[in-house]
Amino acid sequence: MLLACDARNASTGPAAAVDCREPGVTRDQIKLGLLYPDTGNVASLFLPFRAGVDARLGVVNSAGGINGRKITYTWRDDESQTAANLAAARALVDTDDVFGIIESTSVASGSAAFLHDRGIPVTGTSLETVWTIYDNMFSYSNLIANNASITTWGDFVAAHGGHSAVVAQAAFSATSLSFADELTASLRSAGVRVVGNLDVTGPIDAADVGRRIKASGADVLVGAVTAISFGQVVAAARAARAGLRIILSPTGYDQNILRTFGDALAGVYIFVDYTPFETGTPAHQEFLRAVPSYAPQLQPPNQQAALSGWISADMFLRGLADxxxxxxxxxxxxxxxxxHDYNAHGLLPAPVDFATGFGQLNRCYTFLQVSPDGSRFQPVPPTPLCGSRLG
Incomplete structure (x- = not known):
């Protein structure tokens, strides 16, 4: 199996009598913590992440683990709140005695300073600036950094004929607002005017949202919100005949979303920070085989958050092996x-250098377009598209 084991993951090691005294490490297992929102207002976005972690750990454990040790975890719910995130992290470290943490949440800032001060290694998805500040935190793709952006999104919009844009954001979400600022800077760097920001904090008044998008005169709609919210915004714009040329979102790469909105999403562009399933690499095939065995509750398996969980767990395994x-x-x-060359066995669009790339925004993305009948995603060349960093 491609990802089950490599030279660093050999199950042979020093004599079994050797005791390792680090927290979470015993003779036959290494216990990690899993930290994510199982409840709260963004829980639905992160639930597939755990399934991806389960699948990756299932594969490595079936091959003998790391140096003969099974990799296990105990999990805590941060309830989508910063205070609960800190409490959960403290419990994992001080009560559950874990070696390190795999994390996916939009409130990692709650525990980031604590985990750094305690020297706890963390891998996961970067949705806040703390991932670019603390050197104990590792992500394969930094989405947000202070006062920085990239040209990639603006370059894509300009190349496809966009001239003026409205950006959808959620006022209650610091991640959404920060990302909206990055999108705005990127668009402006390519000469695309940003004519307005649209707060689409739910519940969404579809008629009003559609009217406001049409009145803006924009030919581009860009989202910094969840896939469900953006789907509702797109449907509202279509109903209002807003005359959009380009619709672009970082969320929505999910067959469930296509089934929910149907052909209302036809022609929408989505960008992802990994190699999409449509390429069918051996690494994707390994993932798709593993999910039914170790996380059968996830349907369909090819979900964005699940692959993020798989990659985040794979990063931790790489660190343990090394x-x-x-x-x-x-x-x-x-x-x-x-x-210096981490690529998740080919799942990333470009190798990640965890040394020189620390603190920097990812600048390479793969863009996809929803098919005319709204049933599938189609990669848009060039893949990947890599821009330059701003700020």
């Missing part, structure tokens, strides 16, 4: 920070 037979938290951080 940290040696008796891993320590500091050795893990040093080893993974020294990796």
């Amino acid at each position: 940290a040696g037979y008796c891993p320590t938290r500091q050795r893990f951080i040093t080893a993974l920070r020294g990796v």
Whole structure:
């Protein structure tokens, strides 16, 4: 199996009598923490993440684990709140005695300083600036950084004929507002005027939203909101005959979303920070085989958050393998920070350098377009599209 094991993941090691004294490490297992919102206003976005983690750990454990140790986890719910995120992280470290944490949430800022001060390694999805500040936190793709952006999104819109844009955002979400600012800077760098920001905090008044988009005169609609919210905004704009040339979103790469909105999403562009399933690489095939075995509750398996969970778990496995037979938290951080070519076995559009790339925004994305009948996603060349960094 492609991802089950490589030279660093060999199940042979020093004599079994050797005791490793780091928290979470025993003779036969390494216990991690999983931190994500199982409840709260954004929980539905992150639930598939856990399934991806389960699948990746299932594959490595079926091949003997890391240095003969099974990789397990205990999980905590951060309830989509920063205070609960800190409480959950404290419980994982001080009560559950985990070695490190795999995390996906929009409120990681709640515990980031605590985890850094305690030297706890963290891998996961970067949706806040803390992932670009603390060197114990590792993500394969930084989406948000202070006072920075990239040209990639603006370059794409300009190349496809966009001239003026309205940006949909959610006022209650710091992540949404920060990303809306990045999108605005990117669009302006390519000469695309941003003529307005549209707050689409639910419940959405479809008639009013459609009217406002049409009145803006924009020929581009860009989203910094959830897939469900953006789908509603797109449907409202279509109903109002807003005359949009380009509709672009970072969310919605999910067959469930297509089934929900049907051909209302036809022609919509979506960008992702990994190689999409449509390419059918061996790594994708491994993922699609693993999910039914280790996370059968996830249907369909090819979901964006699930693949993020798989990659986040794979990063942790890489760090554990490189940290040696008796891993320590500091050795893990040093080893993974020294990796210059991480590509998740081909799942990423470009290799990640965890040393020189620390703190920088990802600049390479794959763009897809929803088919005319609204039933599938079609990659848009060039793949990937890599821009330049701004700020």
